[in-house]
Amino acid sequence: MNIKKTLIIFLGLVCFLYSCTKNEYEGPSIEILYGDFEVIEPLKLTNKSPSFSSNEQVGFHCEFNKPVEWKIAIQGLSTNANREITGFSSLIDSSMIIWKGGPSQVPFFSEEACAIELTFENEIDTIKDTINIISAKTYENGVWLENFEDGLPNDGLVYYNTDGGGMTFSVANDDALLGSSYFKMGGKVNWDWPLGNLDLPVNITNINQSSENLYINIGILSDLEDLHTGQFINILISEETEIPFNDNLENNASDLFESTMEVYKIKVPVDWNGWQMKSFRYSDFEPVSPNNQNINFNMNPNDIRAIRISCQACPSSTGNPICPENFGKDVRTDIDHIIFTENYSLLEQ
Amino acid sequence: MKRSFILLLVFCAVFFSTVHIHAQVNENIWFDGLSRSYFVRDALDKSTMYDTISAKNSSNGYNLLDLNTHVNPIKNIEIFAQIRIKNSFGSFFGSGTEINVRQLKAKGTINDKVRFSIGDLFLKQSKFTLYNYDEELSGYENDMLKPYRDIIHYENFYTENRWRLHGIQTDFSFKFDRFIRSLSFDFFVTRPRGSSQINETTYSSDLLLSGGSMISEINKRLTLSSNYINLFEVASSGTQNISVRNPVHDISLLHHFSNDKHRIEQKLQTGFSQRYWLHTELENGIADSISNDTKGMYFELDNKYIKKDSTLSLTVGYRYIDPNFRSAGAQTRRLDYASGNSNTIYPIYTNMSLRRPTSMFDLLSDDGLYNQDLSSILMAFNPIYSNVLPYGEATPNRTGVYLKAKINNTNKVFLGKINAGLFKEVIGQGTAEKRQFRLLKGMFTINLHHRFNWKKEFSLSTSSESKVTSRGGDSISSLNLVSHQVNTSLNVELAKKFFIQTSYKQFYANGNEFLTQRDNYGNITNFTLAQVNQKDHMLSLGLLYSFRENVYANLQYNWWGMTFSDQEYLDYKYNRLILILSVEL
Numbered sequence: 001m002n003i004k005k006t007l008i009i010f011l012g013l014v015c016f017l018y019s020c021t022k023n024e025y026e027g028p029s030i031e032i033l034y035g036d037f038e039v040i041e042p043l044k045l046t047n048k049s050p051s052f053s054s055n056e057q058v059g060f061h062c063e064f065n066k067p068v069e070w071k072i073a074i075q076g077l078s079t080n081a082n083r084e085i086t087g088f089s090s091l092i093d094s095s096m097i098i099w100k101g102g103p104s105q106v107p108f109f110s111e112e113a114c115a116i117e118l119t120f121e122n123e124i125d126t127i128k129d130t131i132n133i134i135s136a137k138t139y140e141n142g143v144w145l146e147n148f149e150d151g152l153p154n155d156g157l158v159y160y161n162t163d164g165g166g167m168t169f170s171v172a173n174d175d176a177l178l179g180s181s182y183f184k185m186g187g188k189v190n191w192d193w194p195l196g197n198l199d200l201p202v203n204i205t206n207i208n209q210s211s212e213n214l215y216i217n218i219g220i221l222s223d224l225e226d227l228h229t230g231q232f233i234n235i236l237i238s239e240e241t242e243i244p245f246n247d248n249l250e251n252n253a254s255d256l257f258e259s260t261m262e263v264y265k266i267k268v269p270v271d272w273n274g275w276q277m278k279s280f281r282y283s284d285f286e287p288v289s290p291n292n293q294n295i296n297f298n299m300n301p302n303d304i305r306a307i308r309i310s311c312q313a314c315p316s317s318t319g320n321p322i323c324p325e326n327f328g329k330d331v332r333t334d335i336d337h338i339i340f341t342e343n344y345s346l347l348e349q
Numbered sequence: 350m351k352r353s354f355i356l357l358l359v360f361c362a363v364f365f366s367t368v369h370i371h372a373q374v375n376e377n378i379w380f381d382g383l384s385r386s387y388f389v390r391d392a393l394d395k396s397t398m399y400d401t402i403s404a405k406n407s408s409n410g411y412n413l414l415d416l417n418t419h420v421n422p423i424k425n426i427e428i429f430a431q432i433r434i435k436n437s438f439g440s441f442f443g444s445g446t447e448i449n450v451r452q453l454k455a456k457g458t459i460n461d462k463v464r465f466s467i468g469d470l471f472l473k474q475s476k477f478t479l480y481n482y483d484e485e486l487s488g489y490e491n492d493m494l495k496p497y498r499d500i501i502h503y504e505n506f507y508t509e510n511r512w513r514l515h516g517i518q519t520d521f522s523f524k525f526d527r528f529i530r531s532l533s534f535d536f537f538v539t540r541p542r543g544s545s546q547i548n549e550t551t552y553s554s555d556l557l558l559s560g561g562s563m564i565s566e567i568n569k570r571l572t573l574s575s576n577y578i579n580l581f582e583v584a585s586s587g588t589q590n591i592s593v594r595n596p597v598h599d600i601s602l603l604h605h606f607s608n609d610k611h612r613i614e615q616k617l618q619t620g621f622s623q624r625y626w627l628h629t630e631l632e633n634g635i636a637d638s639i640s641n642d643t644k645g646m647y648f649e650l651d652n653k654y655i656k657k658d659s660t661l662s663l664t665v666g667y668r669y670i671d672p673n674f675r676s677a678g679a680q681t682r683r684l685d686y687a688s689g690n691s692n693t694i695y696p697i698y699t700n701m702s703l704r705r706p707t708s709m710f711d712l713l714s715d716d717g718l719y720n721q722d723l724s725s726i727l728m729a730f731n732p733i734y735s736n737v738l739p740y741g742e743a744t745p746n747r748t749g750v751y752l753k754a755k756i757n758n759t760n761k762v763f764l765g766k767i768n769a770g771l772f773k774e775v776i777g778q779g780t781a782e783k784r785q786f787r788l789l790k791g792m793f794t795i796n797l798h799h800r801f802n803w804k805k806e807f808s809l810s811t812s813s814e815s816k817v818t819s820r821g822g823d824s825i826s827s828l829n830l831v832s833h834q835v836n837t838s839l840n841v842e843l844a845k846k847f848f849i850q851t852s853y854k855q856f857y858a859n860g861n862e863f864l865t866q867r868d869n870y871g872n873i874t875n876f877t878l879a880q881v882n883q884k885d886h887m888l889s890l891g892l893l894y895s896f897r898e899n900v901y902a903n904l905q906y907n908w909w910g911m912t913f914s915d916q917e918y919l920d921y922k923y924n925r926l927i928l929i930l931s932v933e934l
Contacts, residue, residue, distance in 0.1 A: 024781050025776055025777035025779060026672060026777070026778045027777070027779050027872075027873030027874070027876065028876070030779035030825060030876050031779075031823065033875070033876060034825045320749060343548060
């Protein structure tokens with residue numbers, strides 16, 4: 001091939017290549033990304049008087065000229081309850097960004113007026129609005145619920161160290177999270193870790209969700225005054241299907257939580273002040289006896305037979321001074337509203 | 350190719366050939382490999398004031414032996430296994446000892462005509478289809494840092510710009526007495542990634558890479574070659590119904606002519622790629638669909654002049670790569686800045702426990718930062734180190750001219766190399782304005798022992814690499830980034846094969862650039878503005894005793910660190926003592 005032919009092919013290809021370029025540029029416009037922020041469409045609410053108890057919801061719509069970190073803050077003007085919804089986009093789409101009436105954390109919203117505030121990171125713009133809750137959301141939409149409103153369940157079992165001081169393993173009515181009753185768990189056992197536990201039978205054989213999509217929600221109240229720094233709750237869930245819940249009538253605890261059984265556990269350090277609603281995905285629970293080769297640890301929510309809420313605290317007495325700073329302090333890990341939910345945690349529903 | 354299959358193959362081959370081995374000569378089994386003793390002691394520099402949390406110094410090391418066993422059970426079959434025995438310093442009674450099978454391969458020839466290989470393959474095609482480009486900052490590096498670079502390449506299986514893959518390969522050729530002179534073929538099928546569990550109910554698909562090459566010597570002056578490669582997922586091997594497809598076609602024509610003194614080569618290369626994701630809807634009873642479909646082409650004209658006495662080599666060329674050209678085999682990077690790999694040496698620094706930014710020294714010394722897996726989308730890169738051609742010569746959205754030259758005199762007193770390029774984007778990113786790229790690399794070595802006829806080596810080497818990126822336009826989208834690397838080194842042979850070495854390496858970057866963020870399908874979703882003003886330095890002093898080629902003992906002390914101006918990072922300085930004894934068996 002001579003040089004002339006090569007040159008002709010080369011020039012032909014160059015002309016062809018320049019005709020290939022179609023788009024003006026790749027990616028989003030830098031001028032818009034780094035230019036001045038503008039609200040193209042103002043904030044619109046799809047429902048300004050929601051009745052959350054009737055499963056109504058509030059959708060938010062707003063459009064900007066560039067993707068930004070945005071935050072919608074909803075605050076109950078009576079209860080001080082609040083909910084935050086955040087995202088990074090140039091569009092808040094009312095079909096995607098919705099509020100179903102739950103708070104980010106307790107307290108819960110009631111029938112009240114709420115202030116809405118939409119803010120943007122690194123921008124001074126703030127968009128405000130209000131809504132009026134006609135009826136508050138209810139929190140009983142779950143596959144299993146125990147709220148202690150009818151006292152301690154008949155088949156529930158309570159065990160606690162009777163040598164302890166000020167032990168409070170009973171239903172109380174003075175400061176419930178929801179409704180009027182809750183279960184007090186606390187006291188003073190300075191020399192040992194366990195204080196006591198509450199065992200409840202569970203029957204959810206009709207659910208189809210995997211462990212990834214089953215949430216265990218529980219309201220927990222900690223010290224209101226003087227926090228015991230080493231206190232925690234262990235939540236145990238048993239999938240033992242052969243043995244009855246209360247096989248041995250001699251003791252005051254269920255017989256479904258032995259180390260030879262398929263039992264899962266999660267530990268919850270209780271280090272806050274007041275009520276909080278905690279939610280845990282069932283798949284995040286860990287086997288209690290992972291090294292026992294005779295147990296087939298294969299989580300199956302259908303097989304859940306019992307739940308144990310166990311109150312424990314770091315010992316502080318001179319005989320076992322692991323946390324001496326807590327000596328003389330009362331442990332308080334009261335609980336309320338234990339509810340199993342599907343697909344979403346209770347507050348996300 | 351599954352390891353278990355290869356293990357079974359090796360076992361069968363070894364077992365069934367045992368009688369033969371014992372009865373025949375020992376040449377049926379032979380060994381080679383590599384042994385390395387490695388010790389490092391890293392320390393905070395005495396001038397470091399704001400880090401009282403990190404250990405003042407730490408040391409570690411290991412001994413390793415990679416024993417290559419070659420078994421020839423019959424004449425045309427070879428089974429190869431590389432067994433690694435590694436013992437970390439400070440471990441006792443085998444607690445810190447690892448024994449791994451590092452490579453397994455069976456290869457042979459069928460009927461003395463068709464070659465085949467099964468197992469670990471090291472594959473390379475053209476620079477636009479399958480090519481493992483060198484990592485950044487590695488060009489024109491001085492000899493003193495070669496032990497560091499050798500370890501990175503060896504540990505990551507970087508051999509002759511090939512990708513290490515598992516699979517099967519075959520090649521064969523024909524010779525003709527008319528029309529064309531020869532015709533060679535090469536085919537392979539590999540599995541870069543197997544199906545794996547993503548969560549309880551989801552499994553990723555197998556990722557396969559297949560390809561073939563055909564080279565034909567048409568006459569004494571003309572060679573035609575073509576390559577095809579396809580990276581694809583097998584959706585049925587996982588639970589996801591989306592699978593990538595990335596076929597690339599390549600063709601090149603090489604013309605050369607020469608006389609007693611000169612040789613001139615002209616290479617015309619072009620090809621195109623397609624990449625898309627196939628959505629298989631078999632279960633829903635509807636037709637398959639595709640998404641994120643991109644097609645792109647490339648073209649290169651390369652002209653090379655070589656003086657046959659090796660005193661001059663000159664290459665000039667023009668290259669055009671379409672913005673949508675995608676080739677996983679050629680565009681996968683050795684360094685992935687989005688992988689989240691942290692530095693091995695002092696990953697956390699300062700009393701605020703900040704994550705230490707990766708420096709030039711880390712890129713040189715930390716083999717754990719490097720990648721061995723092909724990626725179907727463009728990987729993240731750091732523009733301060735490689736903004737001009739981050740994906741090698743296959744970098745998409747580039748058009749421009751380049752020049753490479755190598756000059757030395759006949760008695761090898763002087764050696765000079767130049768690599769220059771002027772490129773620009775084909776289309777802009779985030780703006781219609783296009784980036785302009787300028788690259789200038791040069792290296793100069795003077796061998797004084799040749800000049801004065803000394804028996805012992807005395808050589809001085811220096812190199813420089815400058816990269817400039819600029820973009821005009823408005824004040825928001827305009828940018829300017831300059832990076833510059835300088836190397837100097839001195840090699841003095843004190844006694845026979847015993848050298849004292851010193852080198853200084855500095856890297857400087859200043860300016861601003863927009864970092865691109867891409868989604869799972871490689872589309873640009875955002876640009877992040879980065880302001881850079883930093884300086885890396887590395888001073889080294891060491892001794893080298895070279896027993897023979899590839900057998901050496903090297904003792905070095907390195908002073909290294911980074912300084913930042915107008916950036917959120919704090920400066921740092923560290924020192925390192927390193928001892929390497931490397932023996933190629």
